Amino acid sequence: MDDYPLLNLFWTMLWFFLWILWLFLLFKVVTDIFRSHDMGGWGKAGWTAFVILLPYIGVLVYLIARGKSMGNRDRALAMQAESGFQDYIRKAAGTENRDAGPRHVDELARLADLKNSGAISEDEFRVAKAKLLA
Structure with missing residues (x-):
């Protein structure tokens, strides 16, 4: 070196x-x-x-x-x-x-937000979710 x-x-x-x-x-x-x-x-x-x-x-x-x-x-x-x-x-x-x-995912997120804010009830959320996924 x-x-x-x-x-x-x-x-x-x-x-x-x-x-x-x-x-x-x-x-x-x-x-x-x-x-x-x-x-x-x-x-x-x-x-x-x-x-x-x-x-x-x-x-x-x-x-x-x-x-x-x-x-x-x-x-x-x-x-x-x-x-x-x-x-x-x-x-x-x-x-x-x-x-x-809007896609299903966007709609589901919007429904979850409405349920969490109290704008819709749990039953209304389930009905709307079933209708959306059908």
């Missing part, structure tokens, strides 16, 4: 971290090239060749030229994933038709 000082270790770790960061950026740009629907096949082939043959300049030029649309595509993909997730939750919970009117 004496022949490799601590400062060199930190320097090596910094360069390793930057290299990993660079790889993530390179893969992000390449996946964005292929995910882009506003580019044709020749455009995608050109950008891919540019990024592979001259990686530092190619990625920098791609980020300058198409960085804003890259962010828009990421945002649209995230919104689509969130919408799909919310639809799945609604379907799993059985509340996909919330616009069609």
Whole structure:
């Protein structure tokens, strides 16, 4: 350990971290090239060749030229994933038709609140609950 000082270790770790960061950026740009629907096949082939043959300049030029649309595509993909997730939750919970009117659970909660506040009696609650669940 004496022949490799601590400062060199930190320097090596910094360069390793930057290299990993660079790889993530390179893969992000390449996946964005292929995910882009506003580019044709020749455009995608050109950008891919540019990024592979001259990686530092190619990625920098791609980020300058198409960085804003890259962010828009990421945002649209995230919104689509969130919408799909919310639809799945609604379907799993059985509340996909919330616009069609209150669901049984909401009605039962409202009836329980009315019973707890004393607005309806226990018998009225049981009759309304039976009617709702029938």
